[in-house]
Amino acid sequence: xxxxxxxxxxxxxxxxxxxxxxxxxxxxxxxxxxxxxxxxxxxxxxxxxxxxxxxxxxxxxxxxxxxxxxxxxxxxxxxxxxxxxxxxxxxxxxxxxxxxxxxxxxxxxxxxxxxxxxxxxxxxxxxxxxxxxxxxxxxxxxxxxxxxxxxxxxxxxxxxxxxxxxxxxxxxxxxxxxxxxxxxxxxxxxxxxxxxxxxxxxxxxxxxxxxxxxxxxxxxxxxxxxxxxxxxxxxxxxxxxxxxxxxxxxxxxxxxxxxxxxxxxxxxxxxxxxxxxxxxxxxxxxxxxxxxxxxxxxxxxxxxxxxxxxxxxxxxxxxxxxxxxxxxxxxxxxxxxxxxxxxxxxxxxxxxxxxxxxxxxxxxxxxxxxxxxxxxxxxxxxxxxxxxxxxxxxxxxxxxxxxxxxxxxxxxxxxxxxxxxxxxxxxxxxxxxxxxxxxxxxxxxxxxxxxxxxxxxxxxxxxxxxxxxxxxxxxxxxxxxxxxxxxxxxxxx
Numbered sequence: 151x152x153x154x155x156x157x158x159x160x161x162x163x164x165x166x167x168x169x170x171x172x173x174x175x176x177x178x179x180x181x182x183x184x185x186x187x188x189x190x191x192x193x194x195x196x197x198x199x200x201x202x203x204x205x206x207x208x209x210x211x212x213x214x215x216x217x218x219x220x221x222x223x224x225x226x227x228x229x230x231x232x233x234x235x236x237x238x239x240x241x242x243x244x245x246x247x248x249x250x251x252x253x254x255x256x257x258x259x260x261x262x263x264x265x266x267x268x269x270x271x272x273x274x275x276x277x278x279x280x281x282x283x284x285x286x287x288x289x290x291x292x293x294x295x296x297x298x299x300x301x302x303x304x305x306x307x308x309x310x311x312x313x314x315x316x317x318x319x320x321x322x323x324x325x326x327x328x329x330x331x332x333x334x335x336x337x338x339x340x341x342x343x344x345x346x347x348x349x350x351x352x353x354x355x356x357x358x359x360x361x362x363x364x365x366x367x368x369x370x371x372x373x374x375x376x377x378x379x380x381x382x383x384x385x386x387x388x389x390x391x392x393x394x395x396x397x398x399x400x401x402x403x404x405x406x407x408x409x410x411x412x413x414x415x416x417x418x419x420x421x422x423x424x425x426x427x428x429x430x431x432x433x434x435x436x437x438x439x440x441x442x443x444x445x446x447x448x449x450x451x452x453x454x455x456x457x458x459x460x461x462x463x464x465x466x467x468x469x470x471x472x473x474x475x476x477x478x479x480x481x482x483x484x485x486x487x488x489x490x491x492x493x494x495x496x497x498x499x500x501x502x503x504x505x506x507x508x509x510x511x512x513x514x515x516x517x518x519x520x521x522x523x524x525x526x527x528x529x530x531x532x533x534x535x536x537x538x539x540x541x542x543x544x545x546x547x548x549x550x551x552x553x554x555x556x557x558x559x560x561x562x563x564x565x566x567x568x569x570x571x572x573x574x575x576x577x578x579x580x581x582x583x584x585x586x587x588x589x590x591x592x593x594x595x596x597x598x599x600x601x602x603x604x605x606x607x608x609x610x611x612x613x614x615x616x617x618x619x620x621x622x623x624x625x626x627x628x629x630x631x632x633x634x635x636x637x638x639x640x641x642x643x
Contacts, residue, residue, distance in 0.1 A: 187379035188360050190278070190352050191404060193267035195476040200225030202449050203476055205590045206238045207563055208246070215249045216535055217242060218445075218498040219263040220472065222277060229305040230298035234277060237294070238263070241281065248285065257503060260284040264472055264497040268295055268352035271399035274392060275300065276352055284503060290371075292364035293350040299392045308351035311359070311393035319343040321380065321388055325361055328378040329368070336369040336376065355404035357382035357397045431611055433618050433633060437581045439605060440615045440633070441465040441598075442556065444494055444532065447473050447480040448590035454598060455483055461602040463612035465489050467589070468532040468554075471496035471516030478523045485524040490614040492530035493517055493551065502539035509545045517549065530554050530615060530624070538629060547627025554615055556586035557632040560597075563588065568596035576604045582618055582633025 195201055201222055208217035219241060221234040245261040261283055268276030275298040283290045298305045312318050322343040329338045341347065350362040358379040365371050382397070389397065431438060443454070446469055458465055467484050469491060474481050484491055495501060496512040504512070513531060521527045531551040533542050538553060546553050558578045562571045571594055575585055587594050602612065616624055618633030 187354060187356075187358055188362075188377035189354060190266075190268055190360055191355050191400070191407070192278070193270045193403065195222065195267060196478050198224070198267065198270045201476065203473060204235065204238070205445060205448060206242060208242065214255060214258055215245070216258055216260040216262075216500055217245065218534070219261065220470075220497075221263070221265050221279065222267070222476075223449075224275060224298075226300065227275060227298050227305075229303055230275065230277065230296060233296055233305040234279075237279065237296075245283070255286050257284075257286065258500070259286055260500050260503070262497060262499045269396050269399045269403070271395075271402065272300055274298070274396035274399045276396060278350065278352060282499065284500075289503075290365050291375075293362050295350045295352050295362075297392060297396060299395070301395075306392065307345065308349050309345045311351055311390060311396060312388050313390045313393070315343070317388035317390075318345065318348065321348070321359075321361070321385070324380050324384060325378050328380065332369075332376075335373055338368070340368045353397045353400040354379060355400060357401050359385040359397075431613055431617060433582065433611075433613065433620055437608075437610045438613045438618055438633065439579055439581070439583045439585060439610050440613055440618055441585050441587065441601075442468060442492075442532070442554070442615065443587050443589040443594075444468045445470060445473075445498065446589040447477040447484075450592050450595040451477070451480050451589045452483075454589050454595045455480070455487060455489075457595070457598050457602070458489070459487060461599070461606070461612075463602055464614050464617075465612065466492055466530070466554075466615045468492040468494035468530070469516070469520065470494050470498055471512070471519045474516065474519040474523060481520060481523045485526065490530070490616070491520055491524060491526070491528055492532055492554065492615075493520065493528040494532050495534050498534045500535055500537045501533045501542050502537040504541070506541045506545055509541055510548075513545060513549060513551075543627050543629065550626045552624040552626060553629040554584065555629065555631040556584045558583045558585040560585060560587045560594065562591055562594040562597070566593050568593045569600070571597040572600040572604070575601050576608075579605055579608075579610065580634075581610075584615060584618070584630070584632055 201224055204221055204223050206217065206219035208215060219238045221238060223231050241261065241263065249255065249259045263279055263281045265280065266278045268278045276295055278293060278295040281292045295308050296305060297308065297310050309318055312321065322341055326338045326341045329336050329341065347363070347367065348361060352360050354360050358381050360377055360379050362375065362377045368376055441463070443465060446467060467489055469481065481491060493513055493516045496515050499512065501509045501512065517527045529551055531546045532554050536555045538555070543553055558575065560571050560575050565571060579585065589595060624630060
């Protein structure tokens with residue numbers, strides 16, 4: 151039986167009224183270059199009080215597919231939270247159906263969903279879901295934006311920004327007009343007043359309505375993102391009350407982000423991340439293991455940190471860039487309490503399917519996010535799913551990072567039983583083991599006290615990954631899966 155994992159946190163009852171976005175680019179002090187009108191300024195999730203995240207993975211490791219769906223959980227927005235969860239369940243079900251044949255597909259099909267906040271104010275909240283789907287040949291990309299009205303407590307799709315069917319029909323006509331100069335590759339006749347076609351709409355900082363289309367919806371699949379910005383004055387008569395609130399929320403956030411700020415110093419480079427409490431354990435003579443946790447921080451990471459502190463154990467956390475930006479306080483706490491923060495990419499896509507430029511972008515953004523929070527750049531990379539390619543190793547080498555996988559798998563993605571997870575880890579542990587777990591799962595966090603107690607009773611010391619290798623150290627671009635291996639014999643590429 152397939153098992154999917156839904157992990158959500160309990161949020162606090164508030165939304166901050168602050169948001170942020172990118173200022174319009176300029177190439178000189180007195181010359182302002184207009185921003186691309188279809189660019190949306192997304193809210194920094196760290197500024198939203200009471201926001202946590204939920205993660206959905208496909209727990210059947212034998213299914214031959216990769217699934218990683220992430221979406222926000224917001225305080226006081228239960229209708230929106232239910233809508234987002236239902237959407238995740240539906241996407242997983244449809245993806246399983248599409249990849250459910252007996253014959254294995256290589257490379258593995260993949261479903262990846264991450265999110266951004268199109269608005270977050272006491273009057274309107276917008277969540278934009280970005281879906282990438284790989285079915286064996288190429289990636290297909292789509293977006294869907296949901297809206298929430300805090301005044302009514304109701305959630306709506308993007309057409310909820312409009313006042314009704316006549317408004318949708320008028321908007322479709324305006325979009326067709328705006329696409330007139332896009333050339334023959336865009337097929338304007340495909341644009342109809344179909345709500346499914348207008349499922350991703352948000353506002354830019356000027357209040358223009360940005361309409362986004364999925365790959366292949368209104369033209370050739372090779373076109374990439376196709377979007378249209380309908381000017382604010384044209385769209386104003388078409389908006390519902392929620393639409394007007396959403397438009398105003400984005401405009402207000404743009405004004406705040408444009409206000410002068412107190413200058414702050416940001417270092418141009420940061421030192422490599424290290425454990426602040428490494429104790430000089432000699433793992434050549436001591437029985438050492440490295441507990442590693444992927445995909446966080448999540449709703450249970452704080453509880454896990456409490457447990458590790460209680461048992462005086464250090465661990466290595468391979469964090470997702472998107473989650474770092476959502477939970478900076480947890481990342482800061484990890485570092486302050488002696489754990490090591492590593493790089494697990496931005497959104498958990500299989501990097502081995504990606505060109506070097508995409509790999510560099512995903513890993514680079516994540517390193518930047520971690521560095522901004524703790525003042526140190528990750529020196530370790532764990533590619534999602536442990537999928538390593540020459541491009542991944544080459545980019546890691548250029549970034550000065552070692553590549554880390556594992557040799558003990560807790561298989562916590564496929565069980566809901568904490569005792570089973572603990573038994574599997576304890577029985578498979580050995581000196582020098584790198585143990586894979588996930589701090590987004592409550593069952594895993596519940597298993598950790600038993601793991602720590604039993605392994606310590608067997609004479610083990612818990613260290614961060616680099617401590618396994620002692621004075622020999624770890625080399626950028628090389629792959630490490632166990633403290634017992636001799637990585638010096640591996641080719642760099």
